[in-house]
Amino acid sequence: MTVLVFGKTGQVAQALAAQARDAVFLGRDTADLSDATSCSAAIKKYSPQAVINAAAYTAVDRAEQEERLATAINGEAPGAMAATCVELGIPFVHISSDYVFNGIGDTPFSPEASTAPLGAYGRSKLAGETAVKAAGGTYAILRTSWVFSASGSNFLKTMLRLSETRDSLTVVADQVGGPTPASAIAKTCLVLAHRLTPDKSGIYHYSGAPDTSWAGFARFIFSSAGRDIDILDVSTADYPTAAERPLNSRLDCSDLEKQFGISRPDWKTAAAQIVDVLT
Numbered sequence: 197m198t199v200l201v202f203g204k205t206g207q208v209a210q211a212l213a214a215q216a217r218d219a220v221f222l223g224r225d226t227a228d229l230s231d232a233t234s235c236s237a238a239i240k241k242y243s244p245q246a247v248i249n250a251a252a253y254t255a256v257d258r259a260e261q262e263e264r265l266a267t268a269i270n271g272e273a274p275g276a277m278a279a280t281c282v283e284l285g286i287p288f289v290h291i292s293s294d295y296v297f298n299g300i301g302d303t304p305f306s307p308e309a310s311t312a313p314l315g316a317y318g319r320s321k322l323a324g325e326t327a328v329k330a331a332g333g334t335y336a337i338l339r340t341s342w343v344f345s346a347s348g349s350n351f352l353k354t355m356l357r358l359s360e361t362r363d364s365l366t367v368v369a370d371q372v373g374g375p376t377p378a379s380a381i382a383k384t385c386l387v388l389a390h391r392l393t394p395d396k397s398g399i400y401h402y403s404g405a406p407d408t409s410w411a412g413f414a415r416f417i418f419s420s421a422g423r424d425i426d427i428l429d430v431s432t433a434d435y436p437t438a439a440e441r442p443l444n445s446r447l448d449c450s451d452l453e454k455q456f457g458i459s460r461p462d463w464k465t466a467a468a469q470i471v472d473v474l475t
Contacts, residue, residue: 199389200244202227202235202277203251207348208291211382212250220244222251229253229269232276239280246389247281248289249274250382256295256317257438263316270320275327282333287392289385294341294373294403296322299442302372304407306448307339307399315439325399336388337399338381341445342413344463345378346470351410355417356474359425369411369429373445374403377466384458396455401447404463416464420471 199216203209204223213221220242228234229251239247253259253269274290281288295318296311313319325337344350352375358365384402408416411429418425432441452458 197246197390198242198244199386200239200242200247202229202247202249205348206250206252207343207345207350207378208250208381208385210347211345211378212248212385215379215382216386229273230265232268232272235273236276236280239277239284243284244286246287246289247277248385248389249277250291250385252291253317253320256315259316259320260438263320266316266320267323271323271327274324275331278328278331278333278335281335282331287334287336287389288328289336289338289388289392290324290328291381291385292325292337292339293318293321294339294442294445294447296325296339297442297444299444301444302446304446304448305401305444307401307451314442317439333397334392334394335397336392338385338388339399339401339447340376340381341373341403341447342375343378343381344375344467344470346473351413352417352467352470353474355414356421356471359418359421359423362425364426364428365414366428366430366435367411367414368432368435369409370431371441371443371445372407372409374405374407374447374460375413375463375467376402376404377461377463380404380461380466384452387456387458391456400452400455401449402452402458403447403449403460404466405460407446416467417471420468421475
């Protein structure tokens with residue numbers, strides 16, 4: 197099965213490259229995500245049997261000033277990809293985000309829960325979901341959260357880097373979600389690409405278990421690395437950013453397990469392994 201992947205340098209794209217060596221990967225040099233027609237043309241050029249969109253505009257804070265660009269990449273491009281997949285009669289897998297929700301409460305959000313993005317990034321991701329659904333066909337929108345890996349930029353790597361020069365850190369403790377290994381997301385995307393059928397099209401959630409706070413995640417990272425770092429818990433209000441972050445990023449992932457037998461990954465095992473590689 198020939199799989200075409202949009203994305204080349206991102207965390208999930210790199211994980212996909214390690215797991216699907218025969219897939220075709222399109223970077224910015226071959227597919228301009230700010231130009232929806234370019235994405236459509238790329239799919240037609242390669243005539244794949246499935247498409248995975250692992251590329252996105254991910255600069256959450258900068259998106260507040262670049263919403264038009266973020267929406268072109270996260271909204272219009274996926275819509276064009278989905279429409280082209282419908283035209284060719286092939287499945288489309290698109291990665292989305294917990295940022296489509298407002299983060300209110302402490303109950304895990306189901307795929308059917310009402311969306312209410314807090315900022316430009318979330319709005320751009322929701323625009324992509326809307327466009328993919330409107331295209332129809334055989335598709336899966338996979339919402340995930342708190343992605344980490346041994347590559348790229350992510351919280352785990354940032355914590356390890358900071359701990360090399362500091363003996364104490366302040367970390368937000370009132371945002372709660374499921375850290376998710378990029379390798380597990382990649383594996384799930386490939387399963388979906390191979391097993392999707394029209395009757396199983398829709399939105400699915402996928403995040404690591406158990407849910408924790410950023411501070412809890414940091415403590416586990418340092419414990420795994422054998423580094424004695426004092427962590428001071430702070431609230432989101434004490435750590436202002438350009439874009440508002442959701443406090444509740446918990447995701448109800450039961451539909452994915454019911455339809456495809458895919459359970460939530462154990463983020464602690466994955467994080468410990470990555471720490472071991474990086475230290």
